[in-house]
Amino acid sequence: MPPLEEVKERIEQALPGARATVTDLTGGGDHLRAEVVYKGFAGLSRLEQHKLVYGVFEGEIGGPIHALSLKTVIPLAGNHGSSEDSGKGDSQ
């Protein structure tokens, strides 16, 4: 199972400029949560945003990564985005 740091790096490499925070929900290393701040989410539905992140791990979710919970955030303009900016329904 990929360590948290690897999951973070893969997201950030696949989505240029993205910042990911990855946590382990259960301590078991296979139920992960990622909060991803990425300019490229702008204009996409929340569903499309999540698919973009899931796409980084094609075939591994449900396998080595049993579960990957996501929160996607579009950074505010002129700000590289902190999770404080996220609010709810930010994708709309």
Place this chain on the structure above:
Amino acid sequence: MTNEEIRAELQRAIGEERVMLFMKGTPDAPRCGFSARVTQILNASGVEYSAMDILPDPRIRAELSGLSGWPTIPQLFVGGELVGGCDIVTEMFESGELAGTLGVEAPHTEAPAPQQTAQAPPLQIE
């Protein structure tokens, strides 16, 4: 059942059931914390929905993910369209959007807040 029959049954369920949940276990006995949370939210919303347990045959999940392009379970469909999985349904519930998507009025009484994910680890380990 052949894979084609499984796919046809999934397509039928998605197309014919207005609110269709694919989950691990059943609404009465969910087998995963994420599926449990979505059933709690749907129950709190007061919407009628159908549910299918994907666990009995691993091909169900494979065919479903192939159809939806969504890798995880649960998956909620409304009117034949994928709404999302546990994270999206939870966010929409908390923001109040979900009632509109489901075509129901927002619950008048305060619905039980979904538990934080960290406090509700999935019950099932594959």
